[in-house]
Amino acid sequence: MPTIDALAERLKTYLDNHHINVVRRAFYYAEQAHEGQYRQSGEPYITHPLAVANLLADLQLDHQCLAAAMLHDVIEDTGIPKDALSSQFGESIAELVDGVSKLTQIEFKSKAEAQAENFQKMTLAMAKDIRVILVKLADRLHNMRTLGPLKPEKRRRIATETLDIYAPIANRLGIHTMCVELEDLGFQAMFPMRAKYIQEAVRKLRGTHYEIIEEIKHKLEGKLKERGLSVRIQGREKHLHSIYQKMKAKRRSFHDIMDVYAFRIITDSVDSCYRTLGVVHGMYKPVPGRFKDYIALPKANGYQSIHTTLFGSHVNIEIQIRTEEMDKVANSGIAAHWVYKSATSDLADNQQMRAQKWVKDLMELRERADDSLEFIEHVKIDLFPDEIYIFTPKGRIMELPGGATPVDFAYAIHTDIGNSTVACRINKHLASLSMPLKSGQTVEIITAPGAKPNPGWLNFVVTGKAKSNIRHYLKQQRQSESRELGRRLLKKNLQAFGKRLDDINEQHKEKVLKHNQASSFDRLLEEIGLGSRMAYIVARQLVSDGEPTESHDMEYREDDNKPSLMVEGADGQVLNLAHCCKPIPGDPIVGVINRGAGLMIHSETCDKIKKFLHDPEHCIHLTWAKNITDEFSVALRVEVERQRGVIAEIASAVTMADGNIEKINVEEQNARLSVVSLIIKVQGRIHLARVMRRLRHLLAVTSISRVKH
Known part of the structure; x- marks a missing residue:
């Protein structure tokens, strides 16, 4: 069982004594607070915070993070207030503990709304201090390691949550070691029998492969040493969850997937990486299409490495080549920012910037989404990126998920460019906006000042940013159109009562707003335009002298000499042509108000609207504007x-x-x-x-x- 002394000894490798003492104090404080509390396994509760701190020490995180790990359950489980922690350990540690406590209260229940709401809370906590999610990931990892005593249904629920939310976040933040273990533990809890069979098959295979792996490793070491390259070669194990996912996705047998020998070659510099690549390609023939240079083009989570697959003697050899620093960043991800904070590290800073950009993008998606379900739909797309790399005409590289289109690319550059896109050129040739892009293409976006997003784009865009911005724009446009239509409908109905909108005083407007429970006059107009309120009734309320009512005792004069409502086309979202009679300019037309959908334009002779023709609450006479150019x-x-x-x-x-x-x-x-x-x-x-x-x-x-x- 780990002890605080053993942890303190480990921390001496990268923390000074003052900071180690803060971690010690946090441990003793937590030990006292959790006195008499036990875990399901029967162990004292303090073993859990200590284990979480040890996991964060593996990532060499700072003393504040480790102290927060010790105290992360204190606020929730012992009733000690945040202020008490603040006075004992300072504001930063108290804020971290508070953030983690709020995340601990999140239960990703099976209900989609609850899960989505909670994910929003997590985004807010990450935006405040991203270390909150690192403590939470370590907390989750230790809980996954100790799932044994829980009931099977609870184990499955926690495992589902881990595979759906926490493992993808660890991956997105580049913390490979944590991501892999979370996936494997989640898989074992979800499918214990499948995991057992795969584990057994891997163990048997390891024995038969051992000699071949050693032989290939010896050859590689000899040739690289001969060329004067100082390297470290590791055999790479495939993980249970990734084997299972590949078997499922590629519909291939276990032996097909495992018939590959994987090695990682770690060098001292970027230059040595490319020299090593030249040596291994000289020894074995590369498999076409299986070479990826993530050093020149890092993944979205900051991962850097060269990947290549080679034809060996009757076997395939997968090789990853990277520097020591890249290896640490690949395993620690964003945590590498704190690992290297004593020294300057471009890699770690780059990692931090990427993580902050991702969280910033999450916040933008959150603001633009109509509801939490839409938000989590956008986030889940961004949590599982299979990246492609696209060039702008000036040579800037943009990372996009696989299947992205020129519209996704336009929104990735800037929201305004996406909104005003009309066409695109791919490798200097005009192309469709819905065409899926491929890595290495150069894309030029053509914009026009008056252009606006097309609702049809939602059928093919794949990035959360594009989807949320298109939906946001269409929602704004719908509000604007419905407000304008509502104003015109209200004016027409007021005209029939012999009044104008300007004649109504503000005080009476306020009474009508209050009666209709509308937040503003614009909102009332929107509701009229969408058909949620009758323009005829609101007009009657506005011209009545007393309190607004729903009674029908006002005199309504339909005057044939008064102009009808003018229609200039029907390409909007709240002014629609009926499919039943397909009216065109020149046909006598009427508008029927559809609740929540705006005004539907029918021909006067349409059978469907005969019963509404003389009902001013549901039907309004329309005329076509002159010089309509629509088709x-x-x-x-x-x-x-x-x-x-x-x-x-x-x-x-x-x-x-x-x-x-x-x-x-x-x-x-x-x-x-x-x-x-x-x-x-x-x-x-x-x-x-x-x-x-x-x-x-x-x-x-x-x-x-x-x-x-």
């Missing part, structure tokens, strides 16, 4: 005599009349006639008449009609 879909039914080339003639006639065919379908009616169903884009009734006239002039056409469902 509208129209369905046509064309009966033709069956003959060769008739479809080409129809397509040509529509094109000659400046129409655009969206969809065409041919059905055989009998041996002599066929029916052609067309959906075409036109600018209005006059344009449609011109298209239909062209089609009637075709000899094969026997009849033509517009379809209104």
Whole structure:
């Protein structure tokens, strides 16, 4: 069992006596506070904080972090307030303990909302001081090591939580050693039998592979020494969870995955890494497409190494080449910032900056997300990055997750660039915005001042940043559109009562707002535009002299001389064309208010709205604005005599009349006639008449009609 004296002895390698004494004091304070408390295993509770501190000492973390590890359960389990810790150990340690205590209270229950809410709290704690999550990860790792006495269902719940949340965070922060152990322990708790079989198979295989591994290692050492390179070679073990994941993902057998010999070569400098690569490629032929240079292009979590796979004698050899410092950073990740803080380390600083940027991005996602579920959906994408590296035209490198598109790239550069994207060039050639990018491509984004995000982008973007920004923009746009529509609807209804909006005094507006429980007049207008409130009722409340009510005793004068509401098109989110009757400019139209969805524009002759036609609460008469340039879909039914080339003639006639065919379908009616169903884009009734006239002039056409469902 570890003791405080043994820990203090270990700490002498990198901490001074004053700092070690702070850690000792924290231990004795915690020991006293937890007096009489025991773990499920029956051990005194203090063994847990001491074990957590030992795990953080493995990462060589600072004295404040170690003291917080000793005290991390004091606030929650013993009732000692934060102020008491602050006066004893200082503000920094008290803040760390408080942050970890708040995280300990988080239970990632199976309910998605609870899990999402709690993840938001974790993000806030990380943003304050990222060491909070390091203490929490060590706490979780020791709990995973001591899961034995717990009930099976509780073990599975904690294991699921570990694999879903904590192991990915450890990976994202670059703490490889912790991530691997959390994954393996989580896997063993979730699937004990599968883990047992894989473990047994690995043990058997290790014995048969031992001689081959030693032979390859001896050859590598000899050749590198011959070239004057000072290196350290380690055999690399594959971990249970990663073996299982590869078997599942690649649908390959255990022996296929394990038939690879893995080595790590650790050198003294970056220059030696590349010289070592030259030597190993001279000894064995490299496997095409299996070379990755993470030294020149580090992973998102700061990991650096050269990876290559070689053809050995009937076996594949996987090799990683890195410097001593890269090896420490690969294992310790962000903790390397504190390891190297006594000396200057670009690698560690780089790691710290990456971690801070990630947490900053998390905070931005949190602000933009509508709710916690949307937030965790975005975060989970960013927690499992399979990176690709894309170049800007000026040579800057951007890291993106696999499957990212030019739109993701645009948002990664800047939100405003993403919002105003209209096209892109990939390797100087125009390309689709939805095309998945590949590592090494150069992407140029083309923007336009008035451009705005397309809702369709949500179907193909993969990064959390792109998704949250597109959703945020569309939400803002929807609010703006619904507010404008609400204002127009209210003005029209007030006009029918013989009033204008300017005639209503602020005091009466406030009464109406209070009655409708709306936070502001703009919010009330939004609700009217979305159809959640009736413009007719709000107008009546605004013109009434007394308290606002829902009664129908006001006189409403529908005056035919008053202008109807003007429609300039229907490409927005709260002004929509009905699919049933597909109205186009020139058709007499009415608007039917759909609760929560805005105004649906129907043709006056549409069967679906006959019951609403004379109801001012649900229906409003509309007119088309002049000079509309939008295109509208129209369905046509064309009966033709069956003959060769008739479809080409129809397509040509529509094109000659400046129409655009969206969809065409041919059905055989009998041996002599066929029916052609067309959906075409036109600018209005006059344009449609011109298209239909062209089609009637075709000899094969026997009849033509517009379809209104």
